[in-house]
Amino acid sequence: MDHLRITRRRFLGSSAAALAGPYVVGLAGRPAPSARLTMGAIGVGGQGTVDLRNFLSCEDVQVLAVCDVDAGRRHNAKGIVDVHYGNKDCAEYNDFREILVRDDIDTVLIATPDHWHALISIAAAQRGKDLYCEKPISLTVAEGRAVVETITRQGRVYQSGTQRRSIGCFRFAVDVARAGLIGKIHTIRTYLEKGIECGLEPPQPVPPDFDYDFWLGPAPDAPYTARRCRGSFRWIYDYSGGQLTDIGAHFNDLAQWGNGTQLSGPIHYEGFARFPRAGIFNTPVEYQVIATYAGGVKLIFHDTGPRAVKFEGDEGWVIVDDDGNVDAEPKSILRTRRIVKQDYANWQGHHRDFLECVKRRGAPIAPPEMAHRSTTVCHIGNICLRLGRALRWDLEAERFIEDDDANRMLARAMRSPWRL
Numbered sequence: 001m002d003h004l005r006i007t008r009r010r011f012l013g014s015s016a017a018a019l020a021g022p023y024v025v026g027l028a029g030r031p032a033p034s035a036r037l038t039m040g041a042i043g044v045g046g047q048g049t050v051d052l053r054n055f056l057s058c059e060d061v062q063v064l065a066v067c068d069v070d071a072g073r074r075h076n077a078k079g080i081v082d083v084h085y086g087n088k089d090c091a092e093y094n095d096f097r098e099i100l101v102r103d104d105i106d107t108v109l110i111a112t113p114d115h116w117h118a119l120i121s122i123a124a125a126q127r128g129k130d131l132y133c134e135k136p137i138s139l140t141v142a143e144g145r146a147v148v149e150t151i152t153r154q155g156r157v158y159q160s161g162t163q164r165r166s167i168g169c170f171r172f173a174v175d176v177a178r179a180g181l182i183g184k185i186h187t188i189r190t191y192l193e194k195g196i197e198c199g200l201e202p203p204q205p206v207p208p209d210f211d212y213d214f215w216l217g218p219a220p221d222a223p224y225t226a227r228r229c230r231g232s233f234r235w236i237y238d239y240s241g242g243q244l245t246d247i248g249a250h251f252n253d254l255a256q257w258g259n260g261t262q263l264s265g266p267i268h269y270e271g272f273a274r275f276p277r278a279g280i281f282n283t284p285v286e287y288q289v290i291a292t293y294a295g296g297v298k299l300i301f302h303d304t305g306p307r308a309v310k311f312e313g314d315e316g317w318v319i320v321d322d323d324g325n326v327d328a329e330p331k332s333i334l335r336t337r338r339i340v341k342q343d344y345a346n347w348q349g350h351h352r353d354f355l356e357c358v359k360r361r362g363a364p365i366a367p368p369e370m371a372h373r374s375t376t377v378c379h380i381g382n383i384c385l386r387l388g389r390a391l392r393w394d395l396e397a398e399r400f401i402e403d404d405d406a407n408r409m410l411a412r413a414m415r416s417p418w419r420l
Helices: 008-013 016-020 044-058 070-087 112-124 141-154 169-178 212-216 230-235 248-258 331-333 348-360 368-387 405-412
Strands: 038-041 061-067 091-093 107-110 128-134 158-160 186-191 268-274 285-292 299-301 308-313 316-321 328-329 393-394
Touching: 008 128, 008 328, 038 044, 038 348, 044 061, 044 070, 044 107, 044 348, 061 070, 070 091, 112 128, 112 141, 112 230, 128 348, 141 368, 158 285, 158 348, 169 248, 169 308, 169 316, 169 368, 186 248, 248 299, 248 308, 299 316, 328 331, 331 405, 368 393, 368 405
Parallel strands: 038 061, 038 107, 061 091, 107 128, 128 158, 186 299
Antiparallel strands: 186 308, 268 285, 268 393, 285 299, 308 316, 316 328
């Protein structure tokens, strides 16, 4: 796969346009309906709506259905689709399985909370769908491996929503690191910002237009409160992994890519964290993780901002942040290519890459194995912080070495009737 290797000569010889931004495939007029890829959108909250609008802007896509357990969000998404096409044909569902059984739907967008990602991805692949799934690929290491194996076995195209891979300024920093322009890398720093905490949240009545039991799905039963759902789910371990699997899924992924370790990862983890003292949020607030690769390179997760990744070598460094700012030492690196400043929201090219790979049955820029390995780095960081001790990781077996407690945290029980 060409994403795995870049040399100094290849870096310096490539065109500026290649890194200026995501590519766009031009189409002469709107394709006939029979030539379009059909899509169903599962999870149409804030992020899901952004994804949906981006796919609607692609002339070779026809969105046929939307799904969400929140009726308000579901109706809103249907309205967006219907207005775009000038009709009222978009179907809406509460249960994602109703989309998956439709033979007229080729692809699915999955933008649910994290604890649903693996289950829906596996079910979609088993129904013959290609899928674009928001990051992280999974809630646990075991789930991530199950997704990879299912996608491979079913021969489906899977694109992880780590869209920074398709944005020129982020790719610039990765290519600088891989081409050896800063010498031999010894340290990679990812800046993920602090986590969030809240006070006590008393149980509340479930809104009549919200299927809370389905929202919980495989997660443990828990009393409803508004801050348990919506975007706040990220700060609750039953549904996500805090900043480590939210922002970390992006920047640790770039770290893996720039280090040339997309199909492996660190083998030793240590760190410290402060967790919320009360309330329903229980993911790290302040933290640092030092993950060491077999060759001695250290990947350090920082709880400071702005969100960024920095590669440090014995001849210099390069950094890129979420506002699209790029800096490097020596400064001559910045003159090797034209850098177009783009923030993380400029990501239509990531969706375009997925669609083109569906058409040609190719490997996208963020395939499942790479997404799984990068997300595993984040999951192990969380396990290390929760246990409060150093951990050794076997990359081949995907198990901790001589640590039964840590190994029990690689998978989680699911609430009936849900299972992998």
